[in-house]
Amino acid sequence: MDGFSMRIPEAVCLGASLTLSGICFYLYRKSRTTVDKLDDAPHFPIDRNLNDILKVTPGACLQYVVIEGAVQPVGETLVSHFHKEITGVLQKYLLRQQRLVWNPFSRTWTDSEKITLQRMNEVPFVLVGSDQTAVKVLCPVQASGTHMEIIHEKFHQVNYSLGDIVGQYLTGEKLKGQLETEEMLKVGKTLTGVGELIMDTDGSLNLRPPSNSSHYFLSIMDFDTLKQEQKDMVLWWKMVAIASVVVGAAVVFSVGWRYYKHLKHRRNLEQARKEFERLTAEASGAPPAGAADDLVENACIICLSNQRNCILLDCGHVCCCFSCYQSLPRHLCPICRQDIRRVVPLYHV
Ligand SMILES: [Zn+2]
Numbered sequence: 256m257d258g259f260s261m262r263i264p265e266a267v268c269l270g271a272s273l274t275l276s277g278i279c280f281y282l283y284r285k286s287r288t289t290v291d292k293l294d295d296a297p298h299f300p301i302d303r304n305l306n307d308i309l310k311v312t313p314g315a316c317l318q319y320v321v322i323e324g325a326v327q328p329v330g331e332t333l334v335s336h337f338h339k340e341i342t343g344v345l346q347k348y349l350l351r352q353q354r355l356v357w358n359p360f361s362r363t364w365t366d367s368e369k370i371t372l373q374r375m376n377e378v379p380f381v382l383v384g385s386d387q388t389a390v391k392v393l394c395p396v397q398a399s400g401t402h403m404e405i406i407h408e409k410f411h412q413v414n415y416s417l418g419d420i421v422g423q424y425l426t427g428e429k430l431k432g433q434l435e436t437e438e439m440l441k442v443g444k445t446l447t448g449v450g451e452l453i454m455d456t457d458g459s460l461n462l463r464p465p466s467n468s469s470h471y472f473l474s475i476m477d478f479d480t481l482k483q484e485q486k487d488m489v490l491w492w493k494m495v496a497i498a499s500v501v502v503g504a505a506v507v508f509s510v511g512w513r514y515y516k517h518l519k520h521r522r523n524l525e526q527a528r529k530e531f532e533r534l535t536a537e538a539s540g541a542p543p544a545g546a547a548d549d550l551v552e553n554a555c556i557i558c559l560s561n562q563r564n565c566i567l568l569d570c571g572h573v574c575c576c577f578s579c580y581q582s583l584p585r586h587l588c589p590i591c592r593q594d595i596r597r598v599v600p601l602y603h604v
C-alpha cells in the first residue's frame with residue numbers, strides 16, 4: 256500500500272496492547288473457570304456424615320468441595336515472636352526494605368519496596384467440625400486466598416546524618432526504613448477450604464490440592480466473600496482486556512485515518528492537475544506563458560527552472576509553476592500567504 260506508514264511508537268503501542276489484551280483475556284478465562292468451578296462445588300459440613308458420604312463415593316474421593324471448620328494443630332503449635340500468647344499453625348515473618356528512588360523522567364521520588372527476609376513456618380493441622388470430626392489440611396502453602404492475618408507490624412525508621420543526605424541526592428536513593436510484619440493462621444480460627452477431599456485407608460479425612468488442576472483455596476473469610484473476591488477478579492481482567500483492545504483499536508484507527516487522509520490528498524492533487532490540464536487545453540492555440548527568451552525573468556520562484564504558468568486565486572499572484580504549487584505543504588500563496596482557493600493556467604494572447 257503506497258503511502259501507508261506506521262510510526263515506531265504506534266507499532267510499539269499496538270504490539271503492547273495486543274500482547275496485554277491476549278494475556279488479560281487468558282487470565283479472564285482462567286478466573287472465569289475458577290468462579291464456575293466454585294459455583295459448582297458442593298458445600299459439606301464437617302461431621303460424621305462426611306465419613307459416610309466418602310465411604311460410598313468411588314475412590315473415596317470428592318474432587319472439588321467446600322468445607323469449613325476450626326483450625327486445630329495435630330501436634331505442637333507455633334508461637335508468635337512478638338505476642339507470646341498467640342499460637343498458630345502457619346507463620347510468616349517478612350522484612351521489607353522501603354526506599355524512595357529518584358525518577359529522572361517524572362522528576363519525583365517514587366516508593367520502592369524489596370523483601371529482604373522471608374521466613375515461613377508450618378505445623379500439621381486439621382479443621383474440626385461441630386462434632387469433633389477432623390479433616391487434615393495438606394500442603395497449605397500451595398493454597399491461594401487470605402489464610403493468615405497480620406498480628407504484628409512495625410516500621411523501623413532510619414535516622415540520617417548530613418553525609419547520608421548528601422549521599423542520597425548523589426545516588427538518587429533514600430532508604431526510608433524497614434517494615435517488619437508477622438502473619439499467622441491462629442489456632443481456633445474458622446477456615447474455609449476448597450479442594451479435593453479424600454479418605455485415607457486408615458479412615459482419616461484429608462483436604463489436598465485438587466488433582467484436576469482446579470484452584471486450591473484456604474481462606475479465613477467465609478465462602479461467599481471468597482467467591483465474591485474471585486468474581487471481582489474476573490471483572491477486573493475483563494475490564495483490562497477490553498481497555499487494551501480499545502487502545503489497540505484506537506491505534507489502528509489513527510493509522511487508518513492518516514492513510515485515508517493521505518489518499519484523499521493525493522486524489523485532490525490529481526483532480527487539480529487534470530483541471531489545470533483541461534484549462535490549458537481549452538486555451539490551446541495561445542502561446543504558453545513564458546517563452547524561452549524570458550524564461551529567467553519568468554522563472555518559478557520556488558524551483559527557479561520552470562516557467563511561472565499558473566495564477567493563484569483569489570490573490571492573483573503569478574509566482575510559481577504548477578508542479579511547485581502542488582508540492583506546497585499548505586495551500587498558501589508563497590508571496591502573500593493568502594489561502595489558495597483555485598489555480599488557473601496562465602497564457603498570453
Ligand atoms: Zn516551480
Ligand SMILES: [Zn+2]
Binds near residue numbers: 570588589590592
Ligand atoms: Zn498571493
